[in-house]
Amino acid sequence: MILAEVTYITIGKGVSAANYVKSALEYFKRSGVRYYPNSMSTVLETETVEEAFRIIAGAENELIKSGVPRVETIIKIDHRVDLENSVSRKLEAIGEKIQE
Template sequence: MIVAELSMITMGTGTSASRYVRAVHQVLKESGLKFVPSPMCTVVEAGSMAEIFKAVEKADDVLAGMGVGRIITSIKIDHRLDKEISIETKMGAIKE
């Protein structure tokens, strides 16, 4: 598994972004990927980078379709090759 965090900041749309965050979450729901909203980003789990990138491109299209003039997308990917990881194992590893 690959675990990633995604944030898409919309510029030119005022200071509130929740409407656009919910639209991105709708894209992730339709993609079938497991995701967990967090206060500063959305954590996504996928079998490959390609699956994550496909969802991000779709989300970008949706935001563009909502009339957003500038989209700053940040993606951070944890790709572990020496052992299997998931949202669960990463949270379990840092428990006291």
């Protein structure tokens, strides 16, 4: 499984990014992917790198369609094949759980 961390930096539409973050999260939800937002980024769980890039690009396009003139996208990929690669497994390894 692929873990992809994505941060969108919207430029040219004011200081607050909350509405744009909500727009990206709605896109992730519609895509059916598991996603875990946090205060600075969102982590996606996908089956392939290609799926991660497709979903990340789709959400970025939603931001552009909403009127953002410039989006900087930061992506970090964790592609592990020797163990289950999931947010829950990684958190369990350090004694934590997904916050509800």
